Amino acid sequence: MRKLVNFVGLDFATIQPYLSLKTCLIYLAVCIFVTLTTRNADIGLSATLMMGMIMMSYPFAIGEKCNLDALYVTLALPRSTVVSGRYLFTALMDLLTAVLGLAAVGLLSLFEPKIRQSLLSPGQGLALSSIFLTFCLLQALQLPAYFKLGYSKARLAGLLPYAVLVLLVALLGNLPAGLTQSLTSLLQTLTRQPLLTALTALLAIGLSWLLSARIALVFYRKREF
Amino acid sequence: MKIIISNRSDRPIYEQIKQQIRDAIFAGLLEAGDLLPSIRQLARDLQVSVITITRAYNDLEQEGFINNVQGKGCYVLPRNQELLREHARQKVEQGLGEAVDAAKAGGIPKAELMEMLDILCREEHYE
Amino acid sequence: MNDLSETGLILKVQGLGKHYPSFDLHDIDFDLPQGYIMGFIGPNGAGKTTTIKSILGLIRPDQGQVTLFASINPAAPPETPQSCLAKHSRIGVVMDRPLYNEDWTVRQIARVLAPFYPKWDDQKFQQYISRFALSPDKKLKELSRGMQVKLQLAVALSHHADLLILDEPTSGLDPVARDEICDLLCEFVSDPHKSVLFSTHITADLEKIADYLTFILNGRMVYSGSKDDLLEKYVRVAGGLDDLTPQQQALIIGYRAYSSGFEGMCLASHLQQLPRQLLTEPVTLDELIVYMHKGEAQHA
Numbered sequence: 001m002r003k004l005v006n007f008v009g010l011d012f013a014t015i016q017p018y019l020s021l022k023t024c025l026i027y028l029a030v031c032i033f034v035t036l037t038t039r040n041a042d043i044g045l046s047a048t049l050m051m052g053m054i055m056m057s058y059p060f061a062i063g064e065k066c067n068l069d070a071l072y073v074t075l076a077l078p079r080s081t082v083v084s085g086r087y088l089f090t091a092l093m094d095l096l097t098a099v100l101g102l103a104a105v106g107l108l109s110l111f112e113p114k115i116r117q118s119l120l121s122p123g124q125g126l127a128l129s130s131i132f133l134t135f136c137l138l139q140a141l142q143l144p145a146y147f148k149l150g151y152s153k154a155r156l157a158g159l160l161p162y163a164v165l166v167l168l169v170a171l172l173g174n175l176p177a178g179l180t181q182s183l184t185s186l187l188q189t190l191t192r193q194p195l196l197t198a199l200t201a202l203l204a205i206g207l208s209w210l211l212s213a214r215i216a217l218v219f220y221r222k223r224e225f
Numbered sequence: 226m227k228i229i230i231s232n233r234s235d236r237p238i239y240e241q242i243k244q245q246i247r248d249a250i251f252a253g254l255l256e257a258g259d260l261l262p263s264i265r266q267l268a269r270d271l272q273v274s275v276i277t278i279t280r281a282y283n284d285l286e287q288e289g290f291i292n293n294v295q296g297k298g299c300y301v302l303p304r305n306q307e308l309l310r311e312h313a314r315q316k317v318e319q320g321l322g323e324a325v326d327a328a329k330a331g332g333i334p335k336a337e338l339m340e341m342l343d344i345l346c347r348e349e350h351y352e
Numbered sequence: 353m354n355d356l357s358e359t360g361l362i363l364k365v366q367g368l369g370k371h372y373p374s375f376d377l378h379d380i381d382f383d384l385p386q387g388y389i390m391g392f393i394g395p396n397g398a399g400k401t402t403t404i405k406s407i408l409g410l411i412r413p414d415q416g417q418v419t420l421f422a423s424i425n426p427a428a429p430p431e432t433p434q435s436c437l438a439k440h441s442r443i444g445v446v447m448d449r450p451l452y453n454e455d456w457t458v459r460q461i462a463r464v465l466a467p468f469y470p471k472w473d474d475q476k477f478q479q480y481i482s483r484f485a486l487s488p489d490k491k492l493k494e495l496s497r498g499m500q501v502k503l504q505l506a507v508a509l510s511h512h513a514d515l516l517i518l519d520e521p522t523s524g525l526d527p528v529a530r531d532e533i534c535d536l537l538c539e540f541v542s543d544p545h546k547s548v549l550f551s552t553h554i555t556a557d558l559e560k561i562a563d564y565l566t567f568i569l570n571g572r573m574v575y576s577g578s579k580d581d582l583l584e585k586y587v588r589v590a591g592g593l594d595d596l597t598p599q600q601q602a603l604i605i606g607y608r609a610y611s612s613g614f615e616g617m618c619l620a621s622h623l624q625q626l627p628r629q630l631l632t633e634p635v636t637l638d639e640l641i642v643y644m645h646k647g648e649a650q651h652a
Binding site for chain 3: 002003006009010013014016017018062065066067068070071073074075076077078224225
């Protein structure tokens, strides 16, 4: 357990030199810009999470450049600790960006009624849940690829989830009428039950990450440095 | 005691070290009961391998110059007359060998060589 | 004076082999006792780094095994993967390129690594960086190669490693820096419980300080044992072109003929079969590697 905590600390130390004030300000500016131009809190939040996802890949990128995977072996860290630690680090980064993004959007909503409206709309529970679910599922697909192939090789593979997402959206737009109808009614039900929706999303995230981490560990055990 | 090593010598380093310790004992610089530097200390100081020093000390112990007391270190043993004489004999042999070679090369007859030795001894009052 | 028999083995490599598409490592077998320096020599590409990576657990050998800090106590509990892994924190590693984030500062590296070492000694680290004149606020990538090696040594010595494994620590360093590193290694093994495995192709560094040598050529082990034994086993010989009969020439390893003579090396035990007028002298490690390499090529 102590090793796990130490490893998460090591990951934060790894990205720390790149987490300068300048980068943070740029990220914040993009987030504010997107939110203000679209006047939609959810899109602003998605943009923030997107940037969080870029940050989350840093330990892989730096690790590959500086051969940190070999360092972990010389520090007597079991591979399972590296995998679970990296997932924990990613989750913490997600949480951090979500909180920061929400705070920024919330702040903006004080000045711009349209943003306030989008933030307080009745479907917000569903919207937030689905945004988080989407991002977390994307990461669940991405992380094992990084563990298997290393950063530079997995970067292309890492784009795959986005392609899946675009395909999914396109598919949803062209569904047969009957299916669209039942989907709409499902969404309405979910809108009325924000708590249940959130819990379901959380459960789905948890399960997908557990599965993803399992697979990542199988891949990572085979790696040589 | 002085121990120095030559990096250009054909003689192995352990030989050089052995020789210098032996010379120091003969010259009386090291006396019976003196403690030699520990193997690891000397290896560290001279920047040579531990095995090299171990070998020099082992040889000296076998030749009866020093005694290794487990856990304490290596002590110089009292000088043994027989050993001293043996050492002297070796040196004399070496010197005389050179003299014989030089005489041979210069065409100096054996009788003259003997005479020279005689004169030298007389000059040094060695009878 | 049983300095040799009182100690345990710090590292045992048995039948190590690893297959790559373009390179094979075969049957690497050696023991490193406590309290000694072992030089690991061979030309570039002979398999030194592959062997070291196998010892460190960075790659999985296809054959053979590596035993670290073999317990002398027969009643000790059997090895588990965890206990085996835990031993890695007793190894100090100096690689060709440090395994740290290049944007970390010297100070940060110590802070980041300390929690992973049970025996981390921060005071000692401070002493070493001031002794090596490493400025704590410099980033790793701003340090010269010599400084990077010294930083890795400072880390290794501050976590009280019992075994130092160095992969080409002196390549690309000036004579002063190389001497400092050799001095440090001598200082390290003045503690009879600590050992060093030191790969290099600059054999001058090993000529004096190494106790043992393991010598590999083209992925195969040529020799492993005491350095003195190896250097005494062979003699460098040189002579005129018509000094040798063909049978005698076959005894010369790495035979090279030129317009006015030949040179090579032979087993000291073969010397009496050769004519007496040949020039004979002790062989240096560099010459030994070159003649062995040539000999291998001539036989192939």
